[in-house]
Amino acid sequence: MSTDTFRLTIGQLNATVGDLAGNADRAREAWEQAKTAGAQMLALPEMFITGYQTQDLVVKPAFTEDAVAAIEALARDCADGPAIGIGGPWRNRGKLYNAYFILQHGKIAARVLKHHLPYKQLFDEMRLFDRGPISGPYRIGPLRIGSPICEDSWYADVAETLAETGAEILLVPNGSPYHREKLDLRMGHMVSRVVETGLPLVYVNLVGGQDDQLYDGASFVLNPGETGGCDKVVQLAPFTEELAHLDFTLTDDGWRCEPGKMAPQPDAWEQDYNAMMLGLREYLRKSRISRVLLGMSGGIDSALVATIAADAIGPDNVRCVMLPSEYTSQGSLDDATDCAKRLGVRLDTVHIEGARDAVGDALAHLMEGTKPDTTEENIQSRLRGLMLMAISNKFGEMLLTTGNKSEVAVGYATIYGDMAGGYNPIKDLYKTRVFQTCRWRNENHRDWMMGPKGEVIPPRIISKPPSAELRPDQKDEDSLPPYDILDAILEGLVEKDQSLSDLVAQGFEEETVKKVETLLYGSEWKRYQAAPGPRISTKAFWLDRRYPLVNRWRDRL
Numbered sequence: 001m002s003t004d005t006f007r008l009t010i011g012q013l014n015a016t017v018g019d020l021a022g023n024a025d026r027a028r029e030a031w032e033q034a035k036t037a038g039a040q041m042l043a044l045p046e047m048f049i050t051g052y053q054t055q056d057l058v059v060k061p062a063f064t065e066d067a068v069a070a071i072e073a074l075a076r077d078c079a080d081g082p083a084i085g086i087g088g089p090w091r092n093r094g095k096l097y098n099a100y101f102i103l104q105h106g107k108i109a110a111r112v113l114k115h116h117l118p119y120k121q122l123f124d125e126m127r128l129f130d131r132g133p134i135s136g137p138y139r140i141g142p143l144r145i146g147s148p149i150c151e152d153s154w155y156a157d158v159a160e161t162l163a164e165t166g167a168e169i170l171l172v173p174n175g176s177p178y179h180r181e182k183l184d185l186r187m188g189h190m191v192s193r194v195v196e197t198g199l200p201l202v203y204v205n206l207v208g209g210q211d212d213q214l215y216d217g218a219s220f221v222l223n224p225g226e227t228g229g230c231d232k233v234v235q236l237a238p239f240t241e242e243l244a245h246l247d248f249t250l251t252d253d254g255w256r257c258e259p260g261k262m263a264p265q266p267d268a269w270e271q272d273y274n275a276m277m278l279g280l281r282e283y284l285r286k287s288r289i290s291r292v293l294l295g296m297s298g299g300i301d302s303a304l305v306a307t308i309a310a311d312a313i314g315p316d317n318v319r320c321v322m323l324p325s326e327y328t329s330q331g332s333l334d335d336a337t338d339c340a341k342r343l344g345v346r347l348d349t350v351h352i353e354g355a356r357d358a359v360g361d362a363l364a365h366l367m368e369g370t371k372p373d374t375t376e377e378n379i380q381s382r383l384r385g386l387m388l389m390a391i392s393n394k395f396g397e398m399l400l401t402t403g404n405k406s407e408v409a410v411g412y413a414t415i416y417g418d419m420a421g422g423y424n425p426i427k428d429l430y431k432t433r434v435f436q437t438c439r440w441r442n443e444n445h446r447d448w449m450m451g452p453k454g455e456v457i458p459p460r461i462i463s464k465p466p467s468a469e470l471r472p473d474q475k476d477e478d479s480l481p482p483y484d485i486l487d488a489i490l491e492g493l494v495e496k497d498q499s500l501s502d503l504v505a506q507g508f509e510e511e512t513v514k515k516v517e518t519l520l521y522g523s524e525w526k527r528y529q530a531a532p533g534p535r536i537s538t539k540a541f542w543l544d545r546r547y548p549l550v551n552r553w554r555d556r557l
């Protein structure tokens, strides 16, 4: 065997949390391909055997025992061929580690332990795992490989120690979730590691969805540059499963990877749309649900959710339901029909006036003497939820909710009403971005979309003023600030953790800023009961931002 070349196959693959046998099968298939391609090693992402993130499941000893048994079986099955690097949990002397297992000649030949445990944003690994010591490099054939595990590569020390102890390349297995512009952030850290160590770096990321998280893949390889910088020589596409065979050659300056595939990276609008679509597709597939339904009001939010659903699982698997009352305008009826037709999805109609009157009659003796208020509006929303859940139960279709991030942030939705449902594809998309996303989808079609090409969202739906149509002539802007102002204030409070005085200094009115803060803190309890949805920002409402449900603190101005 040559001592100055090395073929490394990387698997940018999709693992399912808890499906140990299924994940091991995927690893075996990839190994067969690596073997056929003459590779000396197959590298899989972080925690590939268990899927990622496992949350507290990994704390259960029976689960980690099963995971390690699956890794040992994989080692035995793949004894004769390339080595395998695969992520999994490792329990030893009362401690639990996030580890990378190196399988060779039928056995676990080495174990690398994660040193830096991420605990910010959506991560809580300090709570789950023990911090491992910095592990040294391992040898496969002619090559000494160092493997900082994901977060380990965001700091200088692990890579530096590996370089000092003889690593000749850095192979970084990752479970790195998507958010807007994440690739640039990762690239910044990885370029630093290459410049500091002078070693080539292979970044292998998971792909697929897990709960609210999207793993976008987008794996890449960096070679050290001649003048102290570095060169990207391989870039895989985001959001797709892919195996790549990387050829390393020993040069006078050390090991270098031959240039390979350079997949273009789509712009942020496309990546966000892909993430929301894949988030829904993956949540359904991994939950073994094949059909969805949603209430289609003729408004923009439900139109976008219907479009994402049609793209995710095909128009034939999406049912839209119009549930009109006397406040529903002819325009809304026409727009819902038009949108459903353009998307090729089924549209049913269920009237709510009769049920609403029946509820009103049943409650009349208690409500006597009270004035109409949001109570009556919420009854309509709840009746829609009830009807939609009945259809869901009868036909096995999961109900989607349709609240955008601006509404979710201020609690502008009815609990047990339009909040009823299992998954919300636009939960992390501010309303101002909803408009732009609809325009983007109307102008762009990709082969990963199962819905039709063209202007699938009627332009009128995009241009009309948003309304909940729960009373005559109602407009969202009657009770909320205009969405451009609302979203800018929310981004300040949520994404940037700014103070009210920061926002007032930026020119927002004191009264508006205070109102938005009151609505945001006052609706924490609602979000706790809300459906999950794909995370596309750095502060999604779920694991990124964990606020008390009871909270009397308000910022001073």
Ligand SMILES: Nc1ncnc2c1ncn2[C@@H]1O[C@H](COP(=O)(O)OP(=O)(O)OC[C@H]2O[C@@H]([n+]3cccc(C(=O)O)c3)[C@H](O)[C@@H]2O)[C@@H](O)[C@H]1O
Binding pocket: 374, 377, 378, 381, 403, 407, 411, 412, 413, 414, 415, 417, 418, 467, 468, 470, 476, 479, 525
């Ligand atoms: N901390 C807490 N923990 C648990 N429950 C709490 C609570 N605080 C109030 N509650 C309960 O929650 C109830 C109030 O919540 P809820 O019933 O939802 O009602 P509420 O938030 O008062 O009203 C719903 C709002 O959403 C708007 N909306 C509704 C539907 C669709 C849209 C749209 O355009 O998308 C907008 C509607 O115009 C209205 O402003 C109270 O009756 C109270 O019992």
Ligand SMILES: Nc1ncnc2c1ncn2[C@@H]1O[C@H](COP(=O)(O)OP(=O)(O)OP(=O)(O)O)[C@@H](O)[C@H]1O
Binding pocket: 294, 295, 296, 297, 298, 299, 300, 301, 302, 303, 321, 322, 323, 324, 325, 328, 384, 402, 403, 404, 407, 418, 466, 467, 468, 469
């Ligand atoms: N007439 C209706 N028929 C069917 N579903 C409805 C109807 N009205 C409201 N809904 C459901 O409740 C959700 C919240 O609706 P609402 O119209 O009150 O506010 P919205 O946030 O502006 O949403 P949209 O932009 O979809 O209208 C809608 O997205 C839809 O799923």
Ligand SMILES: NC(=O)CC[C@H](N)C(=O)O
Binding pocket: 046, 118, 149, 150, 151, 152, 154, 174, 175, 176, 177
């Ligand atoms: N799994 C990890 O360690 C991920 C943490 C890392 N900072 C990332 O988001 O990419």
